[in-house]
Amino acid sequence: MKCRKCEQTAVINMRQHKLALCKEHYPAWIVEQTQRFIEKYRMFTQDQRVLVAVSGGKDSLSLWDILWQLGYQADGLYIGLGIDEGLGYSDESHRLAEQFAAQRGLHLRVVDVAETYGETIPQMAERTTRGKGRPCAVCGLTKRHVMNRIARDEGYDVLVTGHNLDDEAAVLFANTLNWATGYLLRQGPVLEARQGMARKAKPLCRFYEREMTAYALVRGIEYIYDECPHAVGSKTIYYKEMLNKLEVDRPGAKLSFYLSFLQARENGLFVASSENDSQTGASGEALHTCPSCGQPTTAPGECAFCRMVLQVREN
Amino acid sequence: MKCRKCEQTAVINMRQHKLALCKEHYPAWIVEQTQRFIEKYRMFTQDQRVLVAVSGGKDSLSLWDILWQLGYQADGLYIGLGIDEGLGYSDESHRLAEQFAAQRGLHLRVVDVAETYGETIPQMAERTTRGKGRPCAVCGLTKRHVMNRIARDEGYDVLVTGHNLDDEAAVLFANTLNWATGYLLRQGPVLEARQGMARKAKPLCRFYEREMTAYALVRGIEYIYDECPHAVGSKTIYYKEMLNKLEVDRPGAKLSFYLSFLQARENGLFVASSENDSQTGASGEALHTCPSCGQPTTAPGECAFCRMVLQVREN
Numbered sequence: 001m002k003c004r005k006c007e008q009t010a011v012i013n014m015r016q017h018k019l020a021l022c023k024e025h026y027p028a029w030i031v032e033q034t035q036r037f038i039e040k041y042r043m044f045t046q047d048q049r050v051l052v053a054v055s056g057g058k059d060s061l062s063l064w065d066i067l068w069q070l071g072y073q074a075d076g077l078y079i080g081l082g083i084d085e086g087l088g089y090s091d092e093s094h095r096l097a098e099q100f101a102a103q104r105g106l107h108l109r110v111v112d113v114a115e116t117y118g119e120t121i122p123q124m125a126e127r128t129t130r131g132k133g134r135p136c137a138v139c140g141l142t143k144r145h146v147m148n149r150i151a152r153d154e155g156y157d158v159l160v161t162g163h164n165l166d167d168e169a170a171v172l173f174a175n176t177l178n179w180a181t182g183y184l185l186r187q188g189p190v191l192e193a194r195q196g197m198a199r200k201a202k203p204l205c206r207f208y209e210r211e212m213t214a215y216a217l218v219r220g221i222e223y224i225y226d227e228c229p230h231a232v233g234s235k236t237i238y239y240k241e242m243l244n245k246l247e248v249d250r251p252g253a254k255l256s257f258y259l260s261f262l263q264a265r266e267n268g269l270f271v272a273s274s275e276n277d278s279q280t281g282a283s284g285e286a287l288h289t290c291p292s293c294g295q296p297t298t299a300p301g302e303c304a305f306c307r308m309v310l311q312v313r314e315n
Numbered sequence: 316m317k318c319r320k321c322e323q324t325a326v327i328n329m330r331q332h333k334l335a336l337c338k339e340h341y342p343a344w345i346v347e348q349t350q351r352f353i354e355k356y357r358m359f360t361q362d363q364r365v366l367v368a369v370s371g372g373k374d375s376l377s378l379w380d381i382l383w384q385l386g387y388q389a390d391g392l393y394i395g396l397g398i399d400e401g402l403g404y405s406d407e408s409h410r411l412a413e414q415f416a417a418q419r420g421l422h423l424r425v426v427d428v429a430e431t432y433g434e435t436i437p438q439m440a441e442r443t444t445r446g447k448g449r450p451c452a453v454c455g456l457t458k459r460h461v462m463n464r465i466a467r468d469e470g471y472d473v474l475v476t477g478h479n480l481d482d483e484a485a486v487l488f489a490n491t492l493n494w495a496t497g498y499l500l501r502q503g504p505v506l507e508a509r510q511g512m513a514r515k516a517k518p519l520c521r522f523y524e525r526e527m528t529a530y531a532l533v534r535g536i537e538y539i540y541d542e543c544p545h546a547v548g549s550k551t552i553y554y555k556e557m558l559n560k561l562e563v564d565r566p567g568a569k570l571s572f573y574l575s576f577l578q579a580r581e582n583g584l585f586v587a588s589s590e591n592d593s594q595t596g597a598s599g600e601a602l603h604t605c606p607s608c609g610q611p612t613t614a615p616g617e618c619a620f621c622r623m624v625l626q627v628r629e630n
Contacts (some may be wrong), residue, residue, distance in 0.1 A: 246492075269494070
């Protein structure tokens with residue numbers, strides 16, 4: 001198959017866009033499209049400071065690479081989670097993130113969870129009921145806290161993550177299967193700042209996972225190939241597989257699911273009532289401020305993250 | 316496995332309800348539950364006249380059987396579609412519906428499409444673009460028209476159909492995948508009368524398909540086993556299979572998908588704006604009245620059904 005824009009061999013064929021592109025025109029197209037989405041969803045501007053959450057995976061490194069090419073003031077944030085599992089998972093992710101930043105002369109801010117809070121994620125998970133069997137809940141809680149803290153304390157205008165369409169569609173699918181009102185009202189390319197929470201944006205939300213993989217490969221970005229060893233068997237992966245099956249039978253199904261959701265919301269399908277207000281937690285209750293860290297929490301008193309860290313310190 | 320209510324062997328185990336019942340207690344439970352749903356969703360009362368759309372399949376005959384046991388004034392409506400395909404599909408359905416009514420001394424109203432409108436469904440489908448390849452769109456259009464006409468002209472208070480949970484979940488799933496706002500606002504156990512359209516209710520909407528099969532078998536109801544030969548490969552069957560896979564992995568998933576949708580709507584998740592008002596067609600436009608039949612239509616002039624019948628008569 002030939003590139004739509006020149007005579008070279010295409011490296012990717014995007015059936016849902018009826019578009020095949022070569023190894024020069026494909027990454028250029030991704031960069032242009034990202035700029036289009038940044039503007040369309042009013043994510044951030046050239047004079048704002050952007051913090052990119054970098055995991056060492058293909059999506060976050062590609063995102064940082066794109067923003068760098070577009071000339072945005074984008075620093076990286078790497079959070080050392082201490083996940084090893086005999087694979088040196090976190091060490092290798094950290095090495096790749098540092099290497100990426102050094103190659104481009106970019107600033108990578110590093111927060112090591114064990115150094116900062118006393119224990120690694122798997123260690124913390126062992127002492128909480130949240131973590132029973134699987135540290136993912138503790139990991140998510142910690143990453144949200146740290147990303148938010150750095151974005152706020154170090155004066156960034158927006159925190160951006162590398163969530164791609166497959167990620168977003170899977171989360172939307174999960175939230176739709178049980179009609180999780182609070183989450184449905186909030187999911188989207190941009191989450192506005194609220195009550196001590198940084199503004200968040202997802203510039204890659206309209207790209208398929210395979211498009212991001214192709215981008216990273218064509219750009220020669222070295223990234224960590226493996227999924228986190230703890231993610232195996234997760235609900236999100238289960239829903240991704242269901243949506244992949246649907247996509248095979250109906251090319252474009254994932255994109256249409258996500259975009260028609262955004263469109264329906266824009267057309268006013270949903271209403272934020274007292275039951276499901278956007279200034280509340282996902283299950284509808286009013287938000288409080290944690291007296292220790294100043295971040296929002298659904299119950300009065302210390303937030304779940306600060307309570308967990310307190311437990312670590314007391315032991 | 317034993318029946319929850321006595322010592323007999325259970326004929327069904329409903330994992331989502333953690334309930335196993337025997338061949339006496341199971342049908343009694345289905346009848347009680349149906350009465351509960353009729354009241355909960357304010358479907359109809361004992362002094363109202365109910366028209367049951369009867370196809371000869373397990374769901375509609377079981378529904379009529381349940382309403383008969385509960386003492387409702389329920390007549391049947393059988394629509395002869397003229398689907399044969401070498402299987403005598405419509406003839407056999409008609410025979411079973413007549414046999415069912417005769418056994419219980421119930422009144423079955425019959426409308427034969429070819430006699431009334433000049434051609435069978437497969438014949439009509441051949442002359443319209445709606446029918447290209449598959450007569451299902453023509454069939455749906457015709458059934459909606461006839462059910463509505465009989466319900467209205469013969470003074471019924473409500474038209475009831477045998478849609479079960481699997482049917483409802485599959486339609487909800489399809490409408491959610493493309494966020495079909497108009498349909499999402501309207502789907503539910505009851506659709507109120509509007510602009511020349513009869514009131515509609517679905518008393519079986521909370522029963523799984525397998526529960527209805529078990530009911531028909533235990534009650535010795537003779538019904539047509541085969542799906543309509545034209546339904547093979549339909550979207551609805553495709554979505555049913557996806558949801559069946561989900562149900563195997565997460566028992567109760569279908570029920571929870573449907574009920575959490577109803578709950579979210581009741582909590583005010585959706586808003587009927589001018590874009591998606593409930594007094595409009597599914598895509599948002601205002602409804603008109605067909606000058607020939609008096610039923611609502613999305614465009615001024617004859618409705619799609621009357622235009623189709625006119626074509627048949629002119630040829």
